Amino acid sequence: xxxxxxxxxxxxxxxxxxxxxxxxxxxxxxxxxxxxxxxxxxxxxxxxxxxxxxxxxxxxxxxxxxxxxxxxxxxxxxxxxxxxxxxxxxxxxxxxxxxxxxxxxxxxxxxxxxxxxxxxxxxxxxxxxxxxxxxxxxxxxxxxxxxxxxxxxxxxxxxxxxxxxxxxxxxxxxxxxxxxxxxxxxxxxxxxxxxxxxxxxxxxxxxxxxxxxxxxxxxxxxxxxxxxxxxxxxxxxxxxxxxxxxxxxxxxxxxxxxxxxxxxxxxxxxxxxxxxxxxxxxxxxxxxxxxxxxxxxxxxxxxxxxxxxxxxxxxxxxxxxxxxxxxxxxxxxxxxxxxxxxxxxxxxxxxxxxxxxxxxxxxxxxxxxxxxxxxxxxxxxxxxxxxxxxxxxxxxxxxxxxxxxxxxxxxxxxxxxxxxxxxxxx
Amino acid sequence: xxxxxxxxxxxxxxxxxxxxxxxxxxxxxxxxxxxxxxxxxxxxxxxxxxxxxxxxxxxxxxxxxxxxxxxxxxxxxxxxxxxxxxxxxxxxxxxxxxxxxxxxxxxxxxxxxxxxxxxxxxxxxxxxxxxxxxxxxxxxxxxxxxxxxxxxxxxxxxxxxxxxxxxxxxxxxxxxxxxxxxxxxxxxxxxxxxxxxxxxxxxxxxxxxxxxxxxxxxxxxxxxxxxxxxxxxxxxxxxxxxxxxxxxxxxxxxxxxxxxxxxxxxxxxxxxxxxxxxxxxxxxxxxxxxxxxxxxxxxxxxxxxxxxxxxxxxxxxxxxxxxxxxxxxxxxxxxxxxxxxxxxxxxxxxxxxxxxxxxxxxxxxxxxxxxxxxxxxxxxxxxxxxxxxxxxxxxxxxxxxxxxxxxxxxxxxxxxxxxxxxxxxxxxxxxxxxxxxxxx
Numbered sequence: 001x002x003x004x005x006x007x008x009x010x011x012x013x014x015x016x017x018x019x020x021x022x023x024x025x026x027x028x029x030x031x032x033x034x035x036x037x038x039x040x041x042x043x044x045x046x047x048x049x050x051x052x053x054x055x056x057x058x059x060x061x062x063x064x065x066x067x068x069x070x071x072x073x074x075x076x077x078x079x080x081x082x083x084x085x086x087x088x089x090x091x092x093x094x095x096x097x098x099x100x101x102x103x104x105x106x107x108x109x110x111x112x113x114x115x116x117x118x119x120x121x122x123x124x125x126x127x128x129x130x131x132x133x134x135x136x137x138x139x140x141x142x143x144x145x146x147x148x149x150x151x152x153x154x155x156x157x158x159x160x161x162x163x164x165x166x167x168x169x170x171x172x173x174x175x176x177x178x179x180x181x182x183x184x185x186x187x188x189x190x191x192x193x194x195x196x197x198x199x200x201x202x203x204x205x206x207x208x209x210x211x212x213x214x215x216x217x218x219x220x221x222x223x224x225x226x227x228x229x230x231x232x233x234x235x236x237x238x239x240x241x242x243x244x245x246x247x248x249x250x251x252x253x254x255x256x257x258x259x260x261x262x263x264x265x266x267x268x269x270x271x272x273x274x275x276x277x278x279x280x281x282x283x284x285x286x287x288x289x290x291x292x293x294x295x296x297x298x299x300x301x302x303x304x305x306x307x308x309x310x311x312x313x314x315x316x317x318x319x320x321x322x323x324x325x326x327x328x329x330x331x332x333x334x335x336x337x338x339x340x341x342x343x344x345x346x347x348x349x350x351x352x353x354x355x356x357x358x359x360x361x362x363x364x365x366x367x368x369x370x371x372x373x374x375x376x377x378x379x380x381x382x383x384x385x386x387x388x389x390x391x392x393x394x395x396x397x398x399x400x401x402x403x404x405x406x407x408x409x410x411x412x413x414x415x416x417x418x419x420x421x422x423x424x425x426x
Numbered sequence: 427x428x429x430x431x432x433x434x435x436x437x438x439x440x441x442x443x444x445x446x447x448x449x450x451x452x453x454x455x456x457x458x459x460x461x462x463x464x465x466x467x468x469x470x471x472x473x474x475x476x477x478x479x480x481x482x483x484x485x486x487x488x489x490x491x492x493x494x495x496x497x498x499x500x501x502x503x504x505x506x507x508x509x510x511x512x513x514x515x516x517x518x519x520x521x522x523x524x525x526x527x528x529x530x531x532x533x534x535x536x537x538x539x540x541x542x543x544x545x546x547x548x549x550x551x552x553x554x555x556x557x558x559x560x561x562x563x564x565x566x567x568x569x570x571x572x573x574x575x576x577x578x579x580x581x582x583x584x585x586x587x588x589x590x591x592x593x594x595x596x597x598x599x600x601x602x603x604x605x606x607x608x609x610x611x612x613x614x615x616x617x618x619x620x621x622x623x624x625x626x627x628x629x630x631x632x633x634x635x636x637x638x639x640x641x642x643x644x645x646x647x648x649x650x651x652x653x654x655x656x657x658x659x660x661x662x663x664x665x666x667x668x669x670x671x672x673x674x675x676x677x678x679x680x681x682x683x684x685x686x687x688x689x690x691x692x693x694x695x696x697x698x699x700x701x702x703x704x705x706x707x708x709x710x711x712x713x714x715x716x717x718x719x720x721x722x723x724x725x726x727x728x729x730x731x732x733x734x735x736x737x738x739x740x741x742x743x744x745x746x747x748x749x750x751x752x753x754x755x756x757x758x759x760x761x762x763x764x765x766x767x768x769x770x771x772x773x774x775x776x777x778x779x780x781x782x783x784x785x786x787x788x789x790x791x792x793x794x795x796x797x798x799x800x801x802x803x804x805x806x807x808x809x810x811x812x813x814x815x816x817x818x819x820x821x822x823x824x825x826x827x828x829x830x831x832x833x834x835x836x837x838x839x840x841x842x843x844x845x846x847x848x849x850x851x852x853x854x855x856x857x858x859x860x861x862x863x864x865x866x
Binding site: 028031032033034036037080084085086087089090091092093094097098100101102104105108109209210212213215216217219220223224251254255256257259260261262263264266267270274280282285 | 464467469470473516519520521522523525526527528529530532533534536537538539540541542543544545548549562636637639640643644646647650651681683684685687688689691692695698702708710
């Protein structure tokens with residue numbers, strides 16, 4: 001054989017993973033992940049029965065059997081949910097466990113006749129791919145699973161590119177889809193049909209679990225990185241293929257199932273996305289949150305300083321006094337004070353802190369925002385003792401434009417306690 | 427096979443007794459907790475939990491080298507809890523929805539489990555056998571010690587459910603009430619979750635991680651068909667689960683190669699199918715019968731109303747099928763068939779090839795005409811619809827109006843329009859003395 005066995009295994013895994021990932025992106029967006037999960041289990045009895053009747057791994061009976069099971073699952077879940085008022089996830093749970101159980105019983109009961117076993121059902125036999133050769137015109141044209149999966153992959157590409165607009169609109173806005181005449185039900189059943197087809201093609205090589213993982217995980221990971229469907233689809237496919245390569249490599253190191261290792265790798269990709277994605281990621285979120293609380297702390301300190309300056313010009317705070325007046329915690333205060341001093345808003349004099357001339361303008365603007373909002377809320381009818389809290393929360397986000405509008409709306413120079421609202425400097 | 431069955435049923439073998447009792451208890455706790463899980467809309471969480479437990483089982487074995495059930499269950503429980511927390515974290519921290527989060531955790535944890543399991547298999551020689559039983563379950567692998575662990579755990583779970591029944595009930599139907607009673611809904615929820623985790627773990631060995639979710643969902647949904655009351659539902663579900671466990675174990679003992687889990691699930695599914703078809707009120711048969719009765723009543727109403735309206739117009743009480751057909755806009759043959767059916771039921775009688783209403787038929791016909799006209803009045807005078815558009819809705823509603831609603835409508839029409847309820851004027855202008863004038 002001219003080409004290495006490893007190449008065929010990785011190619012099989014990549015084709016299966018990419019097909020699943022492309023369709024899975026739509027499943028994730030349409031909140032149908034669990035239906036994908038259910039389908040990938042439920043096709044088993046169809047495959048088993050096809051094996052029994054055709055006595056071989058003939059692809060056509062397998063596709064027919066699995067497609068029928070897929071259709072049956074979709075219809076039954078719909079029927080139990082809509083006609084019998086069973087909750088959707090409960091009806092998914094009932095249907096797929098029943099069909100999967102039936103499949104496992106068939107596979108084990110006819111273990112002699114069916115060339116499948118329990119383990120294969122769960123995690124496939126991708127390692128045997130290079131030996132499952134397709135002979136055509138007496139010539140060895142490569143492993144059979146590769147041919148099957150390549151066909152399915154091309155079909156998936158065609159399906160998505162031909163129905164791209166319909167899929168997109170039905171996924172993001174079903175009501176709009178209906179309004180512009182896209183048959184959302186037809187799109188739904190076509191998608192389910194493609195999911196069944198892809199499941200069957202991948203099942204033999206990579207088993208039920210890898211199929212589930214590849215449907216859901218790459219799409220969900222891509223969803224963390226991008227808002228654009230095209231980008232999501234490409235990322236999902238890349239994640240799928242990467243996990244096929246990585247999984248083969250890792251399985252060699254760990255001496256374990258290749259399909260299982262592929263799932264672990266795609267899980268790792270998801271974890272990385274969960275941590276590092278620029279908008280949705282945990283670290284980005286934490287960073288945003290930290291920056292926000294830093295800004296709030298800075299603003300509150302400036303406010304405490306300027307309020308005191310109203311009463312007693314040139315007053316100098318000790319650090320503890322300032323923290324108490326601004327109700328800022330000690331941890332944040334170090335960073336906040338350092339940032340304030342660096343930007344020249346406050347000055348430090350020994351152990352004492354005061355407003356710098358440059359900080360006064362910003363502090364007055366904050367105070368103006370705060371008091372404008374208090375006055376505005378109180379004009380709306382909120383009791384006076386309830387307006388401080390909301391104003392404390394909102395003051396940081398009021399821009400010049402909004403402040404001017406509030407000023408016009410309020411129309412007087414004092415807040416509900418009779419304190420002067422500082423006027424805008426421009 | 428017959429030998430197997432007899433040996434099993436005689437219960438002579440102590441191990442058979444263990445296994446049977448164990449699977450009965452497992453099924454019963456699954457059914458019991460499943461009722462709460464399903465009603466709390468947590469159906470598929472059990473699935474995620476069970477799949478997530480697999481790496482825990484493998485890691486516990488790798489860490490201790492022991493295959494003792496308590497050790498493996500501790501590992502499974504910890505991994506299951508990590509899985510549930512991961513689902514919560516993903517849904518709370520990102521825009522990924524619960525269904526995807528469940529799918530992610532379920533498949534990735536299971537993948538890790540498979541990697542560990544195959545690793546153990548290939549490195550440890552034949553020593554791994556026993557762990558792969560956790561995939562599809564093998565009740566026969568339970569021995570005396572396991573049963574002690576299992577019985578005590580199921581006893582704890584069932585006692586906890588009995589003790590906190592009221593709190594769980596409030597949690598499902600009215601969490602606000604629960605906090606009003608001074609309980610923290612979060613804590614009660616956490617307790618329920620904890621019990622569900624325990625239930626799944628207890629069942630792992632017999633049912634397997636892949637299918638144990640069904641032992642939570644299927645008996646509970648089947649029981650839901652039989653009752654509107656939580657207490658009854660829990661009892662029925664517990665019985666379904668227990669029987670499914672025991673019968674499933676029995677069937678799979680006939681052919682030892684077949685794992686227990688799938689058979690139990692199929693038995694539970696059988697209960698579900700029977701319930702969905704046969705349950706009174708909510709079952710398919712009952713609903714089909716109700717539907718047929720409604721359709722038949724509607725047809726009868728059309729016939730009787732046409733007859734009364736015609737009597738009103740033409741001042742006589744006997745009509746041929748053809749004239750009724752003209753009034754109804756039907757084919758004469760259809761009127762003929764329906765007339766014969768109604769004659770058998772005593773609503774009409776045949777006289778000289780034409781149809782005449784009996785006392786019973788007349789009374790119902792008058793009631794329907796009145797319903798129809800009152801509804802027309804109501805729609806028209808409340809300016810809900812124009813005079814031209816009130817006939818159709820009245821056609822649809824007339825079958826559904828009860829005597830109480832009629833009385834209320836009569837009052838409204840009398841008060842607002844000063845119309846004597848006995849002489850409801852058709853808004854198209856016909857005056858009707860249908861109480862007396864309809865018959866000759």
